[in-house]
Amino acid sequence: MEPILNVKNLTMNFGGLKALDDITLAVEKGQIAALIGPNGAGKTTFFNCITGIYEPTEGNVKITPPGKPTQKLQGLKTNLVTEKGLARTFQNIRLFEGMTVLENVMIGRHCRLKSGIIGAMLKPSSQKKEEKQAVVDSYEILEKIGLAQYVNEMAVNLPYGAQRRLEIARALATEPFLLLLDEPAAGMNPQETKELDDLIIWLRDNEDLSILLIEHDMKLVMSLSDNIHVVDYGRKIAEGTPEEIKSNPDVIKAYLGDESEDA
Amino acid sequence: MRLFNIILGVAVVGPLGFFGIKEIIADPVYFLELFLGGLTRGSIYALIALGYTMVYGIIQLINFAHGEIYMIGAMTALIVASVLGLWGWNSAVIVILAIVFAIVYSCAYGFTVEKIAYKPLRTAPRLSALISAIGMSLFLQNYVMLAQTPEFMPFESLIPDFQFWEPFAHIITAVEMTIIVTTVITMILLGMLIKFTKIGKAMRATAQDKIMASLVGINVNRVISTTFVVGSATAAIGGVLIACHVGQVNFFIGFLAGLKAFIAAVLGGIGSIPGAVLGSLVLGISESMFTGYFWSEYEDVFAFTILVIILIFRPSGILGKDEISKV
Amino acid sequence: MVTKKEIKLSFVIALWFMVLTFPIMVIKVNTIKHIVIFRWENLLWTGIVCFFASLIWNYLLRIKEEKKKSDTKDDIPIVHRLLQNEKFRIPFLAAICLFAIAYPFVFSMYHTSILISALIYVMLGLGLNIVVGLAGLLDLGYVAFYAVGAYAYALLNLHFGISFWVVLPISALLGTIFGTLLGYPVLRLRGDYLAIVTLGFGEIIRIILENWDELGNGPRGIGNIPAPSFFGHQFNQHNSVIYIYFVVIALVLLTIFFVNRLENSRIGRAWIALRDDEIACEAMGIDKFKTKLTAFALGATWAALGGVVFAAKTSFINPMSFTIWESITILCVVVIGGMGSAIGVIAGALVLILLPEYLRAVAEYRMLVFGALQVIVMVFKPEGLIRSIRKTYKFEKTKE
Ligand SMILES: Nc1ncnc2c1ncn2[C@@H]1O[C@H](COP(=O)(O)OP(=O)(O)OP(=O)(O)O)[C@@H](O)[C@H]1O
Numbered sequence: 006m007e008p009i010l011n012v013k014n015l016t017m018n019f020g021g022l023k024a025l026d027d028i029t030l031a032v033e034k035g036q037i038a039a040l041i042g043p044n045g046a047g048k049t050t051f052f053n054c055i056t057g058i059y060e061p062t063e064g065n066v067k068i069t070p071p072g073k074p075t076q077k078l079q080g081l082k083t084n085l086v087t088e089k090g091l092a093r094t095f096q097n098i099r100l101f102e103g104m105t106v107l108e109n110v111m112i113g114r115h116c117r118l119k120s121g122i123i124g125a126m127l128k129p130s131s132q133k134k135e136e137k138q139a140v141v142d143s144y145e146i147l148e149k150i151g152l153a154q155y156v157n158e159m160a161v162n163l164p165y166g167a168q169r170r171l172e173i174a175r176a177l178a179t180e181p182f183l184l185l186l187d188e189p190a191a192g193m194n195p196q197e198t199k200e201l202d203d204l205i206i207w208l209r210d211n212e213d214l215s216i217l218l219i220e221h222d223m224k225l226v227m228s229l230s231d232n233i234h235v236v237d238y239g240r241k242i243a244e245g246t247p248e249e250i251k252s253n254p255d256v257i258k259a260y261l262g263d264e265s266e267d268a
Numbered sequence: 269m270r271l272f273n274i275i276l277g278v279a280v281v282g283p284l285g286f287f288g289i290k291e292i293i294a295d296p297v298y299f300l301e302l303f304l305g306g307l308t309r310g311s312i313y314a315l316i317a318l319g320y321t322m323v324y325g326i327i328q329l330i331n332f333a334h335g336e337i338y339m340i341g342a343m344t345a346l347i348v349a350s351v352l353g354l355w356g357w358n359s360a361v362i363v364i365l366a367i368v369f370a371i372v373y374s375c376a377y378g379f380t381v382e383k384i385a386y387k388p389l390r391t392a393p394r395l396s397a398l399i400s401a402i403g404m405s406l407f408l409q410n411y412v413m414l415a416q417t418p419e420f421m422p423f424e425s426l427i428p429d430f431q432f433w434e435p436f437a438h439i440i441t442a443v444e445m446t447i448i449v450t451t452v453i454t455m456i457l458l459g460m461l462i463k464f465t466k467i468g469k470a471m472r473a474t475a476q477d478k479i480m481a482s483l484v485g486i487n488v489n490r491v492i493s494t495t496f497v498v499g500s501a502t503a504a505i506g507g508v509l510i511a512c513h514v515g516q517v518n519f520f521i522g523f524l525a526g527l528k529a530f531i532a533a534v535l536g537g538i539g540s541i542p543g544a545v546l547g548s549l550v551l552g553i554s555e556s557m558f559t560g561y562f563w564s565e566y567e568d569v570f571a572f573t574i575l576v577i578i579l580i581f582r583p584s585g586i587l588g589k590d591e592i593s594k595v
Numbered sequence: 596m597v598t599k600k601e602i603k604l605s606f607v608i609a610l611w612f613m614v615l616t617f618p619i620m621v622i623k624v625n626t627i628k629h630i631v632i633f634r635w636e637n638l639l640w641t642g643i644v645c646f647f648a649s650l651i652w653n654y655l656l657r658i659k660e661e662k663k664k665s666d667t668k669d670d671i672p673i674v675h676r677l678l679q680n681e682k683f684r685i686p687f688l689a690a691i692c693l694f695a696i697a698y699p700f701v702f703s704m705y706h707t708s709i710l711i712s713a714l715i716y717v718m719l720g721l722g723l724n725i726v727v728g729l730a731g732l733l734d735l736g737y738v739a740f741y742a743v744g745a746y747a748y749a750l751l752n753l754h755f756g757i758s759f760w761v762v763l764p765i766s767a768l769l770g771t772i773f774g775t776l777l778g779y780p781v782l783r784l785r786g787d788y789l790a791i792v793t794l795g796f797g798e799i800i801r802i803i804l805e806n807w808d809e810l811g812n813g814p815r816g817i818g819n820i821p822a823p824s825f826f827g828h829q830f831n832q833h834n835s836v837i838y839i840y841f842v843v844i845a846l847v848l849l850t851i852f853f854v855n856r857l858e859n860s861r862i863g864r865a866w867i868a869l870r871d872d873e874i875a876c877e878a879m880g881i882d883k884f885k886t887k888l889t890a891f892a893l894g895a896t897w898a899a900l901g902g903v904v905f906a907a908k909t910s911f912i913n914p915m916s917f918t919i920w921e922s923i924t925i926l927c928v929v930v931i932g933g934m935g936s937a938i939g940v941i942a943g944a945l946v947l948i949l950l951p952e953y954l955r956a957v958a959e960y961r962m963l964v965f966g967a968l969q970v971i972v973m974v975f976k977p978e979g980l981i982r983s984i985r986k987t988y989k990f991e992k993t994k995e
C-alpha cells in the first residue's frame with residue numbers, strides 16, 4: 006500500500022543556508038512517526054515545507070488519503086493543504102487570542118463548512134443548522150481532548166498545557182487524516198506529558214489518524230513512536246524503530262553534547 | 269507569466285521611449301529642465317525616504333509621523349531665521365543657525381515621538397503601532413497648526429542666489445544646485461556612518477535580527493533611537509531645502525511629501541538605503557516628466573499609480589530582496 | 596503611589612518638553628508683517644501640563660506592567676453586563692427606542708440634524724469596524740467609498756432622475772465593486788502597505804473629483820440633491836429632516852442587526868482569526884485572500900450606503916466633504932470606541948461627533964485631541980472605550 010505521506014528529495018534553501026537537504030521520508034497509515042534532531046536541524050522547516058507555508062526549493066510531496074488516489078501536494082497553498090487533510094500545530098503556540106476556546110475549534114471547522122457572507126446576514130435555516138452542528142461538533146472535540154471545562158474561556162487565559170492541547174483540538178476540527186505535531190510536549194510538566202502520551206495513542210486508535218510529531222522529549226518519543234526519523238543540519242541521518250535509533254552511532258554523535266543524556 | 273511581463277514591459281516602454289526621443293529632439297532644453305527639476309524633487313524625496321526606510325528596516329513600522337518631522341524641521345528653520353533676521357544678525361550666521369536648529373529640533377522630535385508612541389508598543393500587534401503612528405502624525409500637524417497658523421507662511425530663501433556660467437544659468441537655479449549637492453553630500457556621510465562606524469554596524473545587525481543583536485550585546489533600544497534621530501536629521505535637511513525651493517511652509521506640507529517619499533522607499537525596496545535613493549530619483553524624475561509632458565493636475569495620482577503598479581508586479585521594489593518570514 | 600524618583604523624572608521630562616516646544620509654542624512669527632511675538636506664558640503652561648502628563652503617563656505604564664504580570668482576568672465591561680441582564684435589558688432598550696422616536700419631535704431641527712450626522716458616523720464606523728476592527732486591515736481611504744456613494748446618488752439623480760431608494764442598492768453594489776477592484780491587487784501584500792495604498796486611493800478619488808469638471812462640477816460640487824421621498828411623496832423641509840432622521844435610524848438598526856449576525860458567523864470568526872494570526876489561520880484551512888477581500892468589500896459597501904444618506908441629507912456635495920480628515924475621523928471612532936466592538940463603535944461615534952458639535956469652544960482642538968487619544972488608547976487600552984466580548988454557549992455534559 007502507498008504510504009499516506011511520501012516526501013522525496015525535499016530541499017529548502019534560505020539564501021546560503023540549506024535548512025533542508027535532500028530529505029526523503031514516508032509515513033504509513035496508522036503510524037505514529039517521529040521527527041527528531043538537535044535544535045536548528047530543520048524539523049520545523051520540514052513541516053512548513055509540506056504544509057505550503059514555505060515553498061521548497063526542490064523535491065516533491067505526495068499524499069494518499071485513505072480511500073482516495075495518490076496526489077501531489079507541493080505548490081498548493083497552505084489552506085488547500087489543510088483541506089486535503091493535513092493538519093498541524095505550532096511549536097510557538099499560535100492560538101487566536103481574541104476568541105474563546107470553542108471558537109478556536111470552530112475556526113478549525115471553517116474549511117468543512119459552507120455558509121458565506123450572504124448566508125451569515127440573512128441566516129436561512131440551512132445556515133442555522135450548519136452553525137448549530139458546528140457548535141456541537143466543536144464541543145465534542147473539546148470533550149475528547151479534555152478541555153470541555155474551558156469552553157467559554159478566552160484562549161489566552163488557559164494554562165500552558167491546555168493551550169497546547171487546544172492547538173491539537175483545533176487541528177482535529179479540520180478532519181485530518183494526518184496530524185503534524187510540532188513539539189506538543191514543550192513546556193509541559195511530567196503529568197501533562199503523560200496525559201499527552203495517552204491522548205496521542207488514543208487519537209491514533211480511535212480517530213483513524215496517522216501522526217507525525219516533532220519532539221525533544223526522548224522518553225515520549227521512544228515510548229510512542231512506531232518509526233523515528235532523525236535529521237541533523239538539514240540532512241536525514243537515520244531512520245528506524247526506537248530500538249534501532251537508540252543504538253545508532255550517527256544519532257548518538259549528532260546528539261552528543263546537548264541532549265546525550267536523553268538519547 | 270514571465271513572457272506576459274516582458275510583453276507588457278515592451279508595450280509600455282516602447283511607445284514611451286519613442287515619444288520620449290521625439291520630444292527630446294524637438295526641445296532638448298525643456299527636457300533638460302524637466303530632468304533637473306525631477307532630480308531636485310527626487311533629492312528631497314530621498315532625504316525623507318531614508319528615514320522611512322531605515323525605521324522600517326529596523327522595527328518594520330511605517331512611521332507615519334515622519335512627514336511631520338520634516339515639516340517641523342522646515343518650520344523651525346523659518347522661525348529661527350525670522351527671529352534672527354528681525355534682530356538684524358548677519359545673514360550667513362542666520363543660515364547656519366537656522367539649519368542647525370532645524371536639524372537639532374527635528375532630531376529631538378523624532379527621538380521623543382519614538383519614546384512616546386512606538387516604544388511602549390514594541391511587542392504589541394503591528395496594527396496598534398501603525399494606528400499610534402497615525403495618531404502621532406495627526407497630533408503633530410494640529411499642534412503646529414494651532415500654535416502657529418493654518419496659513420502658508422512665506423519663507424525667504426536662505427540660499428544666496430549666485431549665478432552659474434552660461435548656458436547653465438537658465439536651466440538650473442542656485443537653489444536647485446544646492447539641493448542636489450547637499451543631498452549627495454548627505455548621502456555620502458550617511459553611507460559612511462552606516463558602513464564604517466560602530467553604531468552603523470549595530471544598526472545593520474539590529475535590522476537583520478533584533479534578538480541576535482541583543483544577545484551579542486547591542487543595546488537595541490539605543491540603536492532604534494539612533495535610527496530615528498538620523499532619519500529625522502536627513503528629513504530636516506530636506507525640509508529646509510524644500511522650504512527654500514518652494515518659498516512657503518505650512519503645517520500640512522509633511523503629509524504629501526511624506527507620502528511620496530514613502531512611495532519612493534517602496535519603489536526602491538523598503539528597508540534598503542540605496543533603494544530609497546534610487547526609488548526617490550526614479551519617482552522624482554518620472555513625476556517631473558509626467559507633469560511636464562502630460563497632465564500637471566494629476567501629479568499625485570501618477571505617484572500612487574506607480575505605487576500600485578510596483579506593489580502588484582514587484583512588491584519587494586527595485587533593490588529589495590524577497591524575504592521569507594520565519595514561522 | 597508616586598515615588599520621589601518619578602517626580603524628579605517628570606520634572607526633567609517637563610523641562611525637556613519646554614525646550615522642545617519652545618520655537619513652535621512660544622515664538623510666533625508673522626513673516627508678512629515682520630513681527631515676532633514671544634508668548635512666554637505658553638512656556639509655563641507647557642511645563643505644567645507636561646509635568647502632570649508625565650506623572651500620569653508613567654503611573655499608567657506602571658499599572659499596565661503590573662497587570663501584565665499578575666495576569667488577572669479582565670472583567671466584562673459594565674455595558675455588556677447590563678445588557679446581558681434580562682431584567683435590565685428590556686426596559687433599557689425600550690427607553691432608548693422611545694427616546695429615539697421622540698427626539699425629532701421634542702428637539703429642534705438643528706439638533707435633529709446634528710444627530711443625523713452622528714448617526715451617519717455610527718453607520719460608517721460600524722462598516723469600517725468590519726475592516727479594521729474585525730479583519731485587522733488598516734483602511735485609511737475609507738472616505739473614497741463614501742464619496743462613491745454620495746456622488747453616485749448625486750449624479751444618477753441629476754442625469755437620470757433616479758430616486759434615493761433605487762440608488763441605495765445601486766450604490767451599495769458600486770461600493771462592493773470599487774472595494775473589490777482596489778482590494779484585489781493590494782490585499783495579497785503585506786498588511787501595512789494596505790494603509791498607504793488606501794490612503795493614496797482616497798486622495799486619488801478626491802483629486803479626480805476636483806479636476807474632472809464634466810463629472811461632478813469639480814470643486815463647485817453638485818447641489819439640489821433631493822431628500823428621499825416617501826412612496827413618491829416629497830416632504831417640506833422641516834418634515835424631510837425628520838423623515839431622513841428615521842431613515843437613518845432604520846439604516847443604523849439594520850447595520851447593527853447585520854453586524855451582530857456577521858460577528859458570530861463562520862465568516863466573522865474567520866475575520867477575527869485572521870486579525871489575530873494570519874499563518875495559523877491559513878493552517879486552519881482559511882483562504883486568507885478571499886476572507887480579507889470579503890471584509891474589505893463589505894466595508895466599502897457600507898461606506899457607499901453612508902455616502903448616499905449623506906448626500907440626501909446635505910443636498911449639496913463637493914470634494915471638500917471627502918478629505919483624508921474624514922477617513923481619519925472615522926478611524927478614530929473605531930479605534931477609540933473599541934476595535935471589533937459594535938457597542939464601543941456606536942458609543943465612540945456619538946461621543947466623538949456630538950461632543951465637539953456642542954462644545955464649540957474646543958472644536959478647533961478636535962483633531963489634536965483625536966490624534967493624542969489614538970496614541971493613548973493604543974498604548975494603554977488597545978481594546979478601546981468598550982471592549983468587545985465574545986458569544987458564550989451553553990452545553991449539557993454529554994459524557995462522564
Ligand atoms: N524563514 C527563514 N529564513 C531564514 N532562515 C530560516 C528561516 N526559517 C528557518 N530558518 C533556519 O533554518 C534552520 C532550521 O530551522 P528550524 O526552525 O527548522 O529548526 P528546528 O529543527 O525546528 O529547531 P528547533 O528544535 O529549535 O525547533 C535554522 O538555522 C533557522 O535559522
Ligand SMILES: [Mg+2]
Pocket residue numbers: 048049050096
Ligand atoms: Mg522547530
